[in-house]
Amino acid sequence: MSRHIHIYAFDMNCVGHINHGMWRHPRDTSSRYNTMEYWADLARTAERGKLDGIFLADIIGVYDVYKGDPSTAIASGAQTPVNDPLLIVPIMAYVTKHLGFGVTVNTTYEPPYLLARRLSTLDHLTNGRIGWNIVTGYLDSAACGMGLSAQPDHDARYDVADEYMDVLYRLWEESWEDGAVRVDRMAGVYADPSKVRPIRHEGQHYRLDAIHLSEPSPQRTPVLYQAGSSTRGRQFAARHAECAFIGASSPEAAASIVADIRAKAVAAGRAARSVKLFSGLSVVVGRTEKEAYDKFEDYRRYADIEGALAHYSSSIGIDLSRLDPDEPITYRKTNANNSALEAITTRSADSAWTVRRIIDQMVLGSRQKPVVGTPEQIVEVMRRWVEIGDIDGFNLPRTVAPESLRDFVDLVVPVLQEQGLFKHDYARGSLREKLFETDSPHIDAAHPAARFRRPA
Amino acid sequence: MSRHIHIYAFDMNCVGHINHGMWRHPRDTSSRYNTMEYWADLARTAERGKLDGIFLADIIGVYDVYKGDPSTAIASGAQTPVNDPLLIVPIMAYVTKHLGFGVTVNTTYEPPYLLARRLSTLDHLTNGRIGWNIVTGYLDSAACGMGLSAQPDHDARYDVADEYMDVLYRLWEESWEDGAVRVDRMAGVYADPSKVRPIRHEGQHYRLDAIHLSEPSPQRTPVLYQAGSSTRGRQFAARHAECAFIGASSPEAAASIVADIRAKAVAAGRAARSVKLFSGLSVVVGRTEKEAYDKFEDYRRYADIEGALAHYSSSIGIDLSRLDPDEPITYRKTNANNSALEAITTRSADSAWTVRRIIDQMVLGSRQKPVVGTPEQIVEVMRRWVEIGDIDGFNLPRTVAPESLRDFVDLVVPVLQEQGLFKHDYARGSLREKLFETDSPHIDAAHPAARFRRPA
Numbered sequence: 001m002s003r004h005i006h007i008y009a010f011d012m013n014c015v016g017h018i019n020h021g022m023w024r025h026p027r028d029t030s031s032r033y034n035t036m037e038y039w040a041d042l043a044r045t046a047e048r049g050k051l052d053g054i055f056l057a058d059i060i061g062v063y064d065v066y067k068g069d070p071s072t073a074i075a076s077g078a079q080t081p082v083n084d085p086l087l088i089v090p091i092m093a094y095v096t097k098h099l100g101f102g103v104t105v106n107t108t109y110e111p112p113y114l115l116a117r118r119l120s121t122l123d124h125l126t127n128g129r130i131g132w133n134i135v136t137g138y139l140d141s142a143a144c145g146m147g148l149s150a151q152p153d154h155d156a157r158y159d160v161a162d163e164y165m166d167v168l169y170r171l172w173e174e175s176w177e178d179g180a181v182r183v184d185r186m187a188g189v190y191a192d193p194s195k196v197r198p199i200r201h202e203g204q205h206y207r208l209d210a211i212h213l214s215e216p217s218p219q220r221t222p223v224l225y226q227a228g229s230s231t232r233g234r235q236f237a238a239r240h241a242e243c244a245f246i247g248a249s250s251p252e253a254a255a256s257i258v259a260d261i262r263a264k265a266v267a268a269g270r271a272a273r274s275v276k277l278f279s280g281l282s283v284v285v286g287r288t289e290k291e292a293y294d295k296f297e298d299y300r301r302y303a304d305i306e307g308a309l310a311h312y313s314s315s316i317g318i319d320l321s322r323l324d325p326d327e328p329i330t331y332r333k334t335n336a337n338n339s340a341l342e343a344i345t346t347r348s349a350d351s352a353w354t355v356r357r358i359i360d361q362m363v364l365g366s367r368q369k370p371v372v373g374t375p376e377q378i379v380e381v382m383r384r385w386v387e388i389g390d391i392d393g394f395n396l397p398r399t400v401a402p403e404s405l406r407d408f409v410d411l412v413v414p415v416l417q418e419q420g421l422f423k424h425d426y427a428r429g430s431l432r433e434k435l436f437e438t439d440s441p442h443i444d445a446a447h448p449a450a451r452f453r454r455p456a
Numbered sequence: 457m458s459r460h461i462h463i464y465a466f467d468m469n470c471v472g473h474i475n476h477g478m479w480r481h482p483r484d485t486s487s488r489y490n491t492m493e494y495w496a497d498l499a500r501t502a503e504r505g506k507l508d509g510i511f512l513a514d515i516i517g518v519y520d521v522y523k524g525d526p527s528t529a530i531a532s533g534a535q536t537p538v539n540d541p542l543l544i545v546p547i548m549a550y551v552t553k554h555l556g557f558g559v560t561v562n563t564t565y566e567p568p569y570l571l572a573r574r575l576s577t578l579d580h581l582t583n584g585r586i587g588w589n590i591v592t593g594y595l596d597s598a599a600c601g602m603g604l605s606a607q608p609d610h611d612a613r614y615d616v617a618d619e620y621m622d623v624l625y626r627l628w629e630e631s632w633e634d635g636a637v638r639v640d641r642m643a644g645v646y647a648d649p650s651k652v653r654p655i656r657h658e659g660q661h662y663r664l665d666a667i668h669l670s671e672p673s674p675q676r677t678p679v680l681y682q683a684g685s686s687t688r689g690r691q692f693a694a695r696h697a698e699c700a701f702i703g704a705s706s707p708e709a710a711a712s713i714v715a716d717i718r719a720k721a722v723a724a725g726r727a728a729r730s731v732k733l734f735s736g737l738s739v740v741v742g743r744t745e746k747e748a749y750d751k752f753e754d755y756r757r758y759a760d761i762e763g764a765l766a767h768y769s770s771s772i773g774i775d776l777s778r779l780d781p782d783e784p785i786t787y788r789k790t791n792a793n794n795s796a797l798e799a800i801t802t803r804s805a806d807s808a809w810t811v812r813r814i815i816d817q818m819v820l821g822s823r824q825k826p827v828v829g830t831p832e833q834i835v836e837v838m839r840r841w842v843e844i845g846d847i848d849g850f851n852l853p854r855t856v857a858p859e860s861l862r863d864f865v866d867l868v869v870p871v872l873q874e875q876g877l878f879k880h881d882y883a884r885g886s887l888r889e890k891l892f893e894t895d896s897p898h899i900d901a902a903h904p905a906a907r908f909r910r911p912a
Contacts (some may be wrong), residue, residue: 013577015646018673024641029637034580034671036550062667077646079670081632083577086572091581111565113601114516114540120541122467124490142641145569147668155831176664177538183487184478188760190533191489193526210601211518211526215537217491304644336567343624356660368637 003419005386006276006393008102009046009405013085015077018397019282020302020311020365024079028302029400035407036091042402045091046099048408050423051101052435055133055225055245055395056085060106061142066313067321070141076307086118093126099429100332102131102225102243102266107164108157109137112206113213116171128218128430128441133225134240138316139351155232159404163203165240170199172221175212175456179275188204191215197454213396219430219441221449228428229257235274239448243435245395248368251455252281254389262390270446276392276435279385282370282399285378285411296363296372299399303365312358312367328352340380364399375415383421387442461842461877462732462849462891463509464558465502465861469541471533473513473698474853475738476767476821477760479533484758486857492538492547498858499548502555503556505865506879508891511589511681511851512541512550513699515695516562518600523777526597532763542574549582556887558587558699563620564613565593565602568662570628575678576670584886584897589681590696592617593780595770608752613690615807619659621696625905626655628677628777631668633910647671653910675886675897675906694720695904698731699891703853705825710735710845718846727904732848732891735841738826738855741834741867752819752828755855761823768814768823776811784808839877 015023017032021387023030032038046054063073074078083125089101103120136157137143140433143151152160167194180195188196202207226241228234229248237244238261246261254277254373262272282300286292313320364370371381385391398404416422430441443449471479471486481485488494502510518526518536525789529536543699545557557578560569566634579586592613593599599607608616636651657664682697684690693700694717704710710733718728742748779785820826827837841847854860872878883890886897899905 006866021644023646024644025709026641034577034673036546036581036585040550060669062669072649074649074652075645076648080646080667081669082845084574085547087542087574087577087581090492090543091550094496094550095549109567109570111602113568114565118540118543121490123542124539125543141666145664145669146567147663185482187478189531190479191528191530191537193528196526196530207603208601210597211530211536213516213601214539215519217490285786304608339521399590440749447518 003386003392004423005382005416006052006278007422008053008278008393008395009042009051010055010057010280010395010397011042012057012082013088014079014082014305016079016307016365018280018366019303019399020078020307020400021302022299022365022400024302024304025299025400028400028402030398033104037413038093040095042405043096045402045405045409047096049413050426051099051409052165052393053102053129053131053431055102056088056104058104058106058135058164059139059142060109061139061145062139063310063314064141065317065319066310072306072310076304076310078304078307078311086122088131089122090125093129094438097436098129098426100129100131100223100434101126102133102223104133104135106135106137106297108152109142112164112167114206115173116168117213118218120172123217123219123222124214126128128432130219131223131225131243131431133227134161134165136438142310154230158232158236160227160345161236162239163205165448167199167201167203167206167208168199169221171212172240173361173449174398174452174454175199176216178216181215187398190402193216221443223431223435226262234261234264237261237275238270240267242432242443242447243278245278245280248279248389250292251385251391252390254385254391258390270444272397274444274446277390278393278395279389279391280368280397281382281394282366282368282384282397283365283378283404283408283412284370284372284399285375285407287374287411289350289377291375292372292374295311296370300363303363305359305365308365308367309359320358324353325356325359328354366397368393368397370399376409377423378412379415380417459842459848460879461838461872462508462734463878464509464734464849464851465507466511466513466736466853467498468513468535468538469544470535470538472760472763472821474736474822474824475532475759475855476532476763477592477756477758478821478854478856480758481755481759481856483858483859486854487535495544495547496551497553499555499621501858501861501865502641503552505861506882507555507865508849509558509585509587510888511558512544512560514538514560514562514591515595515598516565516593517595517601517685519596519766519770521773521775522766524775526763528719528766532760532766534760534763534767538718542578545578546581549585553582554882554890556585556587556679556890557582557588558679560589560591560801562591562593562606565598568620568623569627569664569666572624573669576628576668576673579673579675579678580670580711584888586701587674587679587681587692587887589683589701590617590621591683605757606693610686612686614684616661617692619661620693621904622657622658623657623662623664625677626657628666629905630908630910631655632672634672637671675888675899677899679891690717690720693717693731694726696889697731698899698903699734699877704845707844708811708845709842710841710847714846726900730900733846734846734849735845736824736853737838737841737850738820738822738824738853738854739834739860739868740826740828741831741863743830743867745822747772747889748828748830751845752826756819758780759819761815761818761821764821764823765815776814779811781812781815782810790894817873822853824853826855831867834868835871835875835877838872859909
């Protein structure tokens with residue numbers, strides 16, 4: 001295999017991200033998430049391990065489906081409280097040189113004109129290391145924070161997001177021509193006004209008549225990530241995403257999702273490999289199998305099943321506290337995250353899916369089953385995902401922080417490198433150039449953003 | 457005089473902030489505003505000089521009143537392009553320990569639920585060093601970027617902002633009780649849900665039913681700054697501001713504005729001295745008078761009058777390019793920044809106010825007349841502002857960056873310290889504790905935010 005695997009540390013500006021309860025472990029420091037040094041340390045570790053970047057999740061709202069209120073999420077720290085993810089990026093960028101950043105921001109609530117500037121600002125400051133994970137949100141509690149009584153319908157949110165993306169593409173690609181910024185001290189011309197154009201957009205959901213407030217950043221459009229794996233979500237990914245994060249329970253399950261997204265990308269006029277696919281992987285590694293399993297047994301004592309159920313109930317829009325443990329879970333149309341629902345109902349066809357079975361899976365406080373073993377065993381699992389699932393890379397959630405990332409960097413990365421599966425050093429250039437081995441920081445010509453590009 | 461003067465470096469995430477054209481000076485580095493090191497260096501210099509903080513302006517929109525389009529502003533780099541101010545704060549905070557930050561964010565365009573979290577996040581990361589400069593915006597071009605055809609009326613914007621503030625106060629002060637966050641690893645309780653309350657607000661302009669997403673930050677409500685000096689703006693300042701920035705042309709003119717704001721604060725139930733008043737001061741300092749004036753003559757060769765006129769035309773909502781240079785400027789009701797208009801028309805009563813006179817004032821590319829002299833002479837001017845104008849401190853715009861701040865720190869600060877007008881070292885605690893010499897990071901009990909506070 002010639003392809004290098006791409007690896008992101010997967011994190012969130014909160015105490016409990018994926019593996020709930022791990023903050024209670026005596027060595028865990030994630031309750032220091034609200035300090036600068038916590039994030040600086042994470043970034044330094046990731047760059048020491050030559051990781052591609054840090055992928056930052058976010059959520060607006062709270063998990064209040066379980067038992068009908070947010071009490072469980074608050075008590076267990078399950079993504080509540082949660083701070084803004086954009087504001088930790090400058091700290092992590094300042095202490096690193098190559099590390100990339102994929103940051104989650106919600107199109108439903110952020111005004112496009114202001115978000116365009118925020119992401120351009122970060123792309124400037126990081127010298128082209130910024131990616132944006134496009135989400136449309138799925139929580140009614142977020143809508144209530146924003147003055148609405150409920151979320152717009154799932155598919156409608158993606159329709160609105162399609163238009164949102166066009167507005168942003170135009171601000172990033174069209175408003176400032178290449179060469180517009182002259183910084184000519186003698187002539188007294190900072191930028192040439194004839195090369196700066198207002199974007200006039202009159203759409204169904206957005207109206208705009210303005211120039212982009214930021215001059216062109218190294219990448220212009222940041223690297224685009226997307227994580228929805230519902231049918232509509234995949235369509236959106238196939239059109240917009242350069243990196244898509246899928247939630248699959250096995251390499252075999254991943255393969256069909258990956259093939260579908262690649263096929264949809266081709267149908268949208270893009271190359272099949274122009275979308276890189278990522279899967280989540282929780283890793284518990286030890287120098288020996290015994291050390292790994294001892295660590296796993298130690299960690300699992302801190303798993304918070306209640307927190308995990310609170311999180312998962314909101315993911316699927318079903319209050320799991322109200323079901324009999326052995327009652328088969330059936331599909332119910334909700335406004336929530338359809339990808340999770342589709343996954344659960346697909347699986348229900350094979351065997352009865354029950355709360356008891358879900359809880360049994362939650363060994364580290366989430367439905368993401370950890371991979372436990374020696375570095376060689378972990379690498380073997382990663383290789384299977386790549387070969388069978390056609391996956392390009394992984395997002396690694398923390399278990400016990402920061403030791404789970406340190407372990408990965410110290411133990412797994414060298415083995416990946418020995419086996420030719422992972423880079424020994426960073427390539428030069430922007431995040432996009434590093435990820436796609438291109439020599440331009442700008443988005444691929446076949447991407448819909450590129451149609452707004454103006455000749456220099 | 458026993459009061460210490462408070463001093464902020466006044467800056468903006470752009471090339472040309474106040475003194476337009478200075479970026480063209482051979483030693484000026486402000487065209488590097490889009491790099492992290494530029495801001496880190498600024499912050500280190502400010503903290504070396506024991507400055508209270510960095511005050512960051514911002515604008516949404518472009519200056520397109522002058523000649524009817526933004527060409528002049530774009531060419532001269534007059535606050536165009538302009539990047540997001542919040543995202544440079546974490547960098548500056550990371551390289552400093554005591555420096556405070558006053559950051560401008562617009563209430564008209566930022567959703568309150570998300571802004572509350574952004575400011576809380578910054579207050580967490582900086583360990584309580586965050587202030588917010590509340591602005592309501594005044595540019596029609598900003599409205600066009602946000603999908604509106606024109607700004608709401610000036611006074612109406614403040615009415616909406618009053619309600620906005622109440623929503624934020626409730627999120628910051630009321631949602632999470634003191635002691636709600638337990639971080640109890642043994643009990644497995646991150647926070648006590650019984651001490652976290654959703655804020656239910658049904659107002660004329662905003663609706664909300666949600667808990668604050670962030671746990672309480674050191675200051676909860678950030679230090680509140682405000683800069684409007686129109687009549688309605690002063691009312692707003694008297695109610696909400698802990699620090700107000702006034703635009704006065706002399707200590708005598710300042711005195712009446714300051715007295716008015718203090719009286720209005722008292723009328724609102726607050727102590728007269730609970731609002732600190734700041735004035736802008738552009739300083740050109742040399743070791744000798746000759747060195748100072750040589751420097752000033754050198755700088756002024758780079759003043760960009762066109763850029764300054766573009767900026768000022770938008771400030772007052774009058775296209776100064778269309779007036780005869782000697783034609784008296786008369787008041788015209790516009791939607792723009794009424795404080796500037798009130799200032800100009802007040803002055804017009806004394807003597808005819810003309811474009812020619814305005815240009816004559818713009819010696820360094822702005823209407824803010826610089827103070828030029830030795831450190832002792834600068835300190836004497838500052839003392840006059842404090843004694844006659846009853847001013848508490850100054851915002852220092854850059855002229856040639858970074859040397860104007862370095863000069864101030866190296867030459868003026870020691871003289872201020874010698875004369876007992878400026879601190880020799882930082883006090884301990886949050887920005888609020890440092891500014892008000894209190895021993896609580898939380899907002900004063902007489903402030904309207906405090907009425908939402910819950911007993912511990």
